[in-house]
Amino acid sequence: MIWRMEGSGATGRKLEKMLLHRTGRAIADFSLVKAGDRIAVALSGGKDSFSLLRLLSLLRQRSPVRFDLVALTVHNGSEHFQWDLLEAYLAESGIPFHLERTEISAVVEEKRRPGSPYCSLCARLRRGALYGAARALGCNKLALGHHLDDAAETLLMNLFFEGHLAAMPPKLLAENGEVTVIRPMLYITESMLRDYAREQGFPVVDCGCWLCGEMEQERARMKALVGGVSERYPQARRSVLAALTHVAPRFLMDSRWHDFEGEEAPRETLDRRRAGSPA
Secondary structure: OOOOOOOOOOOOOHHHHHHHHHHHHHHHHHOOOOOOOEEEEEOOOOHHHHHHHHHHHHHHHHOOOOOEEEEEEEEOOOOOOOHHHHHHHHOOOOOOEEEEEOOHHHHHHHHOOOOOOHHHHHHHHHHHHHHHHHHHOOOOEEEOOOOHHHHHHHHHHHHHHHOOOOOOOOEEEOOOOOOEEEOOOOOOOHHHHHHHHHHHOOOOOOOOOOOOOOOOHHHHHHHHHHHHHHHHOOOHHHHHHHHHHOOOHHHOOOOOOOOOOOOOOOHHHHHHHHOOOOO
16 A cells, blocks of 8 residues: 555654544545645635645655645635735745635625525635636645545535435546545544644634624534434444445435336246245
8 A cells, every 4th residue: 555654653643643544544545646646735724624734744745655735725805814824834834835816705795695605605616716726736636624524414414405415525526627626534533633723733714704604504503413423322423434435226216326127026936936836
């Protein structure tokens, strides 16, 4: 396995070593990173994106696989966005930093339909900006800081509100066909990243969006649901992860994956039984 770490571990810290192990395992299991890749890491300034950037940077230092990293931040157009904190934090890291300026906040305010959530439209616009910027920077991959809880919550939201079974794949070719989206932290829980961010002292960055407090109610409920179930059943998150990697189409109702016409015993078997003959 090319993602075996050299030596005894990346650091002496138990949590960081565990996170590096899980990230490296996800990379190996789903072929997320290959030699020669140039990866744009979406850096929003939250705990998840900071953690992802640091973990990939540490893995790059110790892996025999050579790849490049670029920290990519989408500016939403707010004059209060503290992007300078990101630039200052990365100044001595050796990782290039690119700020992609947009007017997403103004566009969302103008285009949002009455009664629709702000966050979903903002996310779509931001994702489009990330794709375009990654392509312009010569990156073939875009790394997102989604974790196991994100995948579980998305699965439940799609199940309850959208009527289909879908979550967050670890690797997906973007709609533009030129950038591959990767999620190296899908084996990591949010609580682990929360502890890691506190341990590392990542800066708290305000994106300046006055709408950020208006979190989508559905996702908030799913987060609470996942948290509540996990408190009662500690293996719940691991079971969700296992379910996402062990799909059984035969026991679902999608005719695209299941031959209902052919799901019958051979006619001759029924005839033999009617005649009293042994099967």
